[in-house]
Amino acid sequence: MTDVQFKERTTVVGLANESNPLVAGYQIQIDHRYKLQHNK
Numbered sequence: 001m002t003d004v005q006f007k008e009r010t011t012v013v014g015l016a017n018e019s020n021p022l023v024a025g026y027q028i029q030i031d032h033r034y035k036l037q038h039n040k
Contacts, residue, residue, distance in 0.1 A: 001009075
């Protein structure tokens with residue numbers, strides 16, 4: 001992984017980390033397309 005790739009990945013993870021508490025606080029439902037599908 002190059003330095004540029006690492007910085008980009010770190011930025012994306014940081015943005016997700018900032019938005020997760022907002023989503024949890026507003027109790028936003030996860031779109032069904034992004035939920036994990038469990039085969040039973």
